[in-house]
Amino acid sequence: MFNxxxxxxxxxxxSTLCLANTGVAFVxxxxxxxxxxxxxxxxxxxxxxxxxxxxxxxxxxxxxxFEQYMWTSGAAGCLAGQLHNFITSKNIxxxxxxxxxxxxxxxxxxxxxxxxxxxxxxxxNAIRWVNALAPSxxxxxxxxxxxxGTVFEQAVGWLLxxxxxxxxxxxxxxxxxxxxxYLYGTAGRPSLPKGFWNVVGTDVETSIFDGDSYCGGYDLNxxxxxxxxxxxSCSDGFLECTSQAGAGSVWFYDTSATAGAEPLSHNQSRxxxxxxxxxxxxxx
Amino acid sequence: xxxxxxxxxxxxxxxxxxxxxxxxxxxxxxKPAATDLRADHVVTMPATKRPFPVSRDAVxxxxxxxxxxEVSPTAxxxxxASKGYWRVVDGTTLADGMMLPVTQTGALVxxxxxxxxxxxxxxxxSAQDVVLVSETGEAFSMGSGTRPLLDPNMVRAKDLxxxxxxxxxxxxxxxxxxxxxxxxxxxxxxxxxxxxVHVLEHDSDVALHMQANHDTYFxxxxxEIDYEISNLEQTFSAANLRGRLIDPAGNSYxxxxxxxxxxxxxxxxxxxxxxxxxxxxxxxxxxxxTLVRRDARTAFAVSQPTARLRNNAVVDMAADILAVxxxxxxxxxxxxxxRAMLFGxxxxxxxxxxxxxxxxxxxxxxxxxxxxxxDTDLLEASGLQAPYQIKDLRLIHQDAMSLLHxxxxxxxxxx
Numbered sequence: 001m002f003n004x005x006x007x008x009x010x011x012x013x014x015s016t017l018c019l020a021n022t023g024v025a026f027v028x029x030x031x032x033x034x035x036x037x038x039x040x041x042x043x044x045x046x047x048x049x050x051x052x053x054x055x056x057x058x059x060x061x062x063x064x065x066f067e068q069y070m071w072t073s074g075a076a077g078c079l080a081g082q083l084h085n086f087i088t089s090k091n092i093x094x095x096x097x098x099x100x101x102x103x104x105x106x107x108x109x110x111x112x113x114x115x116x117x118x119x120x121x122x123x124x125n126a127i128r129w130v131n132a133l134a135p136s137x138x139x140x141x142x143x144x145x146x147x148x149g150t151v152f153e154q155a156v157g158w159l160l161x162x163x164x165x166x167x168x169x170x171x172x173x174x175x176x177x178x179x180x181x182y183l184y185g186t187a188g189r190p191s192l193p194k195g196f197w198n199v200v201g202t203d204v205e206t207s208i209f210d211g212d213s214y215c216g217g218y219d220l221n222x223x224x225x226x227x228x229x230x231x232x233s234c235s236d237g238f239l240e241c242t243s244q245a246g247a248g249s250v251w252f253y254d255t256s257a258t259a260g261a262e263p264l265s266h267n268q269s270r271x272x273x274x275x276x277x278x279x280x281x282x283x284x
Numbered sequence: 285x286x287x288x289x290x291x292x293x294x295x296x297x298x299x300x301x302x303x304x305x306x307x308x309x310x311x312x313x314x315k316p317a318a319t320d321l322r323a324d325h326v327v328t329m330p331a332t333k334r335p336f337p338v339s340r341d342a343v344x345x346x347x348x349x350x351x352x353x354e355v356s357p358t359a360x361x362x363x364x365a366s367k368g369y370w371r372v373v374d375g376t377t378l379a380d381g382m383m384l385p386v387t388q389t390g391a392l393v394x395x396x397x398x399x400x401x402x403x404x405x406x407x408x409x410s411a412q413d414v415v416l417v418s419e420t421g422e423a424f425s426m427g428s429g430t431r432p433l434l435d436p437n438m439v440r441a442k443d444l445x446x447x448x449x450x451x452x453x454x455x456x457x458x459x460x461x462x463x464x465x466x467x468x469x470x471x472x473x474x475x476x477x478x479x480x481v482h483v484l485e486h487d488s489d490v491a492l493h494m495q496a497n498h499d500t501y502f503x504x505x506x507x508e509i510d511y512e513i514s515n516l517e518q519t520f521s522a523a524n525l526r527g528r529l530i531d532p533a534g535n536s537y538x539x540x541x542x543x544x545x546x547x548x549x550x551x552x553x554x555x556x557x558x559x560x561x562x563x564x565x566x567x568x569x570x571x572x573x574t575l576v577r578r579d580a581r582t583a584f585a586v587s588q589p590t591a592r593l594r595n596n597a598v599v600d601m602a603a604d605i606l607a608v609x610x611x612x613x614x615x616x617x618x619x620x621x622x623r624a625m626l627f628g629x630x631x632x633x634x635x636x637x638x639x640x641x642x643x644x645x646x647x648x649x650x651x652x653x654x655x656x657x658x659d660t661d662l663l664e665a666s667g668l669q670a671p672y673q674i675k676d677l678r679l680i681h682q683d684a685m686s687l688l689h690x691x692x693x694x695x696x697x698x699x
Contacts, residue, residue, distance in 0.1 A: 071558075113642070114343065114345040115623075115642045115643060115644035115682075116338070116339070116343075116682060117338070117341075117343075118339065118341035118343050120343070121345050124345070145394070145482060147562075147581075148480050148482070165559070168559065171581075172364075173362045173364055173562075173581060173582040173583040174560055176362035176583075177362060177560060177583055177584065177585060180359060181678075181687055181690075182680075182685075184640075188356055189353075190349050190625060190637075191349060191350050191353065193347040225433075226433045226452060229392055229452070229454075229486075230392070230484065
């Protein structure tokens with residue numbers, strides 16, 4: 001009885017939150033996904049995060065082709081379709097979007113260009129905020145490195161994908177152009193219509209003797225040790241910290257919030273590593 | 285601590301075809317500055333060169349801006365900075381020896397075979413087969429001149445972002461710096477096979493900076509490149525200067541280099557194709573008697589003037605909305621968007637941001653109207669007063685991803 005009355009009183013004071021129907025969407029990074037739940041995020045991560053929802057079934061894992069330019073029907077159009085369907089079919093009024101890597105760019109495209117597609121305003125209106133895990137907001141020198149004149153070195157793997165356009169777009173000069181002209185949220189530009197909160201990964205730690213190096217997959221983390229050589233000293237192995245923090249606002253740098261103050265490599269920031277899932281769960 | 289949810293106001297326009305003109309206060313949009321972008325004529329692109337249309341829905345939206353948001357008076361093109369270079373060479377060059385100038389020890393080197401057509405069975409070059417010869421003629425063979433980051437066989441298994449047959453290594457400090465020579469003793473692929481050799485000197489203080497004079501051009505305009513090769517103390521003259529443009533379709537064009545000036549006049553009849561043009565600049569300079577090599581790249585957009593803004597507009601300040609009706613001349617049918625920021629004045633007379641508005645619709649060729657709307661709730665919440673200003677006014681051809689108009693200071697509204 002007391003709990004019911006106290007809950008009712010709290011709801012009267014915070015009526016918006018109590019009447020809201022909260023959902024969470026997981027938006028993957030570069031690559032064409034058909035089973036992002038198992039291939040990109042791993043189900044243990046998604047299932048842990050969604051426990052923070054009042055209704056843990058109010059979640060969607062996006063599967064789109066983010067090897068295309070962010071504005072195309074296969075990228076932002078696909079993302080908009082799945083988010084719009086999720087919002088309308090489940091009457092979601094309070095949507096937290098969790099993105100990783102280039103997924104942050106595609107989400108930022110939607111929020112910065114509301115008139116591109118009549119579905120965009122509905123999506124934007126439903127968003128509470130975006131939690132952008134290691135977003136590729138200013139691009140990466142690695143995308144520059146695989147392009148030499150007319151020679152495009154076919155990049156392999158989950159970091160840069162198998163297609164051309166998303167890699168080209170994430171070159172630092174290209175992202176500078178799109179940030180200046182089509183995307184909001186970077187320095188000197190109008191702000192996004194909803195919050196865009198960055199989780200920044202600052203290092204890659206791989207040691208065969210350190211169990212933390214195995215979270216997310218030792219092999220993938222080892223690869224990021226190599227790619228770090230191309231980047232500034234503060235990086236998650238794929239993105240420099242300045243790129244990850246380049247749009248919106250920094251929520252936290254990894255070591256300031258993770259269990260054991262562990263850094264999050266670009267691979268680990270999409271996995272159930274060092275309590276990241278708990279942080280995201282509590283944020284819902 | 286996270287900020288609370290931002291207020292967003294959403295209006296779905298019910299416009300069909302051209303919007304109704306607001307017969308209230310006609311105004312003149314300010315003359316664009318020399319640094320603004322403005323189409324002074326329109327073209328009708330043939331159907332075969334038009335982009336694929338995206339939508340015919342009319343949509344508009346406006347939302348609040350942080351008061352401290354500023355609009356830069358000029359659009360600054362990207363400044364590229366490079367401490368590295370790359371070369372595409374064939375196996376013969378690697379076998380005969382390739383000059384590898386470096387300014388300091390420990391450079392990062394990547395060698396990657398370029399796939400030819402649907403080529404399978406690419407083979408990596410092993411660091412063990414790399415011979416480096418120092419400036420003094422000392423040879424470092426059997427991989428002794430290198431410090432591998434990863435063995436090529438491990439690259440295949442590790443799902444890296446590079447081609448799976450990439451070789452990656454540091455140059456050993458013992459090799460020194462200056463004009464080194466790199467040989468490859470054994471290559472599984474034929475001598476006519478091409479390779480990308482990429483050198484990166486993270487810790488060098490010699491950098492090439494380059495910048496195009498604009499970030500957006502209209503077809504037929506001239507691209508000019510500013511550049512500087514320098515260390516922390518001085519700038520150096522460039523020799524062996526080469527510039528190349530690559531269009532979105534992958535076609536390349538050698539830029540004109542005259543007396544150290546790098547330029548190129550863009551073709552006037554290019555089809556509208558999504559993606560950016562790239563500029564690559566290759567520079568060599570002599571610093572303290574040593575050859576230094578740097579390559580850099582940047583990107584810019586090229587638009588066809590498929591529509592333009594006229595300089596007449598109409599402002600209406602109704603009870604619930606501040607509307608600015610813009611007039612377009614549309615040359616090529618398509619979906620067009622106007623966007624702009626509204627600023628107001630505080631008690632100190634300073635101009636502060638209030639809101640941003642976007643509006644888009646599909647138009648046939650001819651006269652068209654787009655109306656920017658700013659909800660007066662946002663004006664009231666800002667606490668700012670007249671005079672209001674419309675800043676960062678833009679016109680975009682959405683189908684083509686083309687910027688057609690960008691004006692930092694467009695209009696002052698003083699009711």
